């Protein structure tokens with residue numbers, strides 16, 4: 179285990195996590211107004227109607243898959259009577275379907291963004307960076323799965339990547355686990371860390387405010403005028419811009 | 424009984440001349456920014472006509488508002504919570520910018536920069552959405568004054584319901600104007616549709632607002648509102664809507680549209696209502712009963728029981744007193760001439776209308792009769808099916824009786840006051856024919872025709888002890904907002920702190936007036952606010968950059 183491994187599999191994840199958490203806290207406190215999906219549906223909805231659900235539902239399944247694969251220890255699934263064979267088959271099949279949906283959706287969305295004039299005009303540099311990172315991470319993830327299963331006999335990341343992932347959260351990092359993982363998995367993890375680090379500063383923040391509460395709240399919301407949170411806040415502390423023009 | 428106060432408006436359509444002053448002043452005050460070029464919190468549409476956005480009243484298509492389930496329970500027409508969340512990634516009912524119109528500007532610089540030539544250079548229109556040259560084919564009032572009829576009016580969803588006998592030949596056409604703002608409904612389907620819970624009804628005055636900090640741009644409110652009065656700011660990615668000018672009404676001023684209305688036809692005042700009975704009233708099975716059901720929710724502010732309940736619900740004394748003087752209450756109950764717009768949407772709208780008598784009078788006069796004689800008018804109201812049926816589709820879910828009753832009262836007032844103005848003896852029988860007394864008719868005439876300022880607008884101020892909490896006080900308006908005009912955080916065009924609209928407009932205007940050169944593109948984040956641009960030069964960012972640099 180060398181310094182690079184430590185850097186990649188100990189320092190980087192903690193950095194990414196810290197930026198992810200603090201970034202969100204900071205963004206939430208200072209930029210509630212910018213916290214939006216910034217939907218472009220008004221400009222174009224034919225492509226969006228196909229691409230967006232494909233991507234979003236795909237990525238939700240992928241997310242669930244990651245939670246299943248990374249968070250739940252292998253011993254648990256085995257104790258529940260799901261052998262490695264069965265698990266692996268399920269994961270690869272479901273994962274590939276979801277992954278392909280996600281990529282197809284993303285491809286449609288990126289194509290739309292580039293070719294539909296008004297949508298492209300409304301695309302910021304920040305968005306472009308975000309799209310690049312997101313696409314890279316997803317492509318690497320799908321590639322890792324496919325390469326491992328098509329070329330090799332499959333790769334059991336649940337004995338290496340997953341314990342490493344959990345080791346980060348129990349504050350006993352085990353970088354050695356990652357050191358010998360196939361390079362595509364390593365690249366996927368690395369790009370994911372970068373993605374998580376920029377996440378709070380992009381429009382991806384909308385994920386954290388997925389409106390689950392809607393399912394339980396009463397339909398009509400009444401709010402008092404003098405509620406602390408209502409309306410325009412006072413200017414935040416800081417400094418005045420030196421020149422306005 | 425839980426009493427709540429609601430600020431409400433009544434518009435007297437007979438006096439609307441369709442001048443659009445209300446729309447323009449509202450736009451100047453609130454939507455004079457980029458991202459909301461197409462947004463008209465107040466719009467005035469010619470009826471019959473398609474309305475704005477096009478055919479918004481066709482709820483089979485747009486599915487706004489509420490409907491009754493088979494078990495008789497109220498549910499959102501576009502689907503309940505699960506369905507909303509399932510379609511959140513691409514809202515299938517979202518109007519496109521083409522359903523409104525593509526905002527445009529003109530290539531003014533051509534007028535200055537064109538080389539000497541035979542023909543006068545022209546400023547060609549350019550789309551503000553794509554930046555490309557465009558052909559203007561629609562706007563917020565493209566079919567104004569029946570322009571394009573009969574081709575365009577055929578698509579009027581209201582007319583479609585009564586059209587079997589309507590001939591759109593000019594000599595038989597009728598027409599009136601319908602100014603519209605958000606209805607600030609008692610049972611707002613926009614609020615119910617918002618997944619983030621960012622929209623809310625203020626418990627003090629019933630104004631329906633979007634919390635700009637909590638809105639995440641899911642767009643469900645846009646589709647949820649059957650009146651299509653929530654708009655999507657395509658630049659900030661947030662929903663915006665008519666605010667009932669709350670910074671003004673909180674300090675006792677009328678809304679901008681009311682204040683500037685040329686016809687002085689808008690009335691503002693309080694209504695007390697029983698919030699516990701709203702859902703029940705909104706779910707009466709018969710659509711035609713909804714008008715009466717909504718009336719039954721509103722309370723009589725003179726009733727001692729209501730007064731006691733209002734006090735118990737924490738309504739301040741001066742608000743109670745304002746509710747008692749409310750012109751809205753008078754017009755809805757005492758004179759009974761105001762009707763709700765599309766009660767069949769079951770949102771319990773709170774901007775009511777006095778239907779216009781003029782289409783009837785015009786048709787009558789066109790046939791050579793005296794359009795002001797009571798007998799003629801009463802007869803015409805009863806026999807002229809089309810204007811009445813049309814009005815009924817707008818105001819009473821198709822029931823012509825309430826409309827007829829209102830028109831008869833307006834007709835009676837006209838005839839009665841004509842006798843007075845001509846110095847003839849008052850004819851009490853005209854008043855009794857419509858169930859009123861002569862005095863009442865004269866009072867109603869005072870309110871409708873003379874309409875003194877403080878009788879039209881009875882607006883209690885927000886409470887001084889709460890003054891520091893006013894959301895955007897017009898009196899203490901600080902201009903020291905970071906970023907000034909527009910907002911440019913690092914996270915996309917419009918991140919950062921929202922500056923109050925007034926502040927943003929102020930800075931933009933000041934910059935425009937003091938600048939030597941047109942605004943620079945990078946300061947405008949790639950877009951140009953044309954309403955603040957004086958036509959000097961082509962600001963960078965007005966059009967996508969050309970290959971060769973100028």
Ligand code: SF4
Nearest residue numbers: 605606607608613648
């Ligand atoms: S009219 Fe106004 S309050 Fe009513 S549903 Fe539409 S936006 Fe909401």
Ligand code: SF4
Nearest residue numbers: 439442443445684686
């Ligand atoms: S300003 Fe008054 S008269 Fe003019 S269009 Fe508006 S409502 Fe009608």
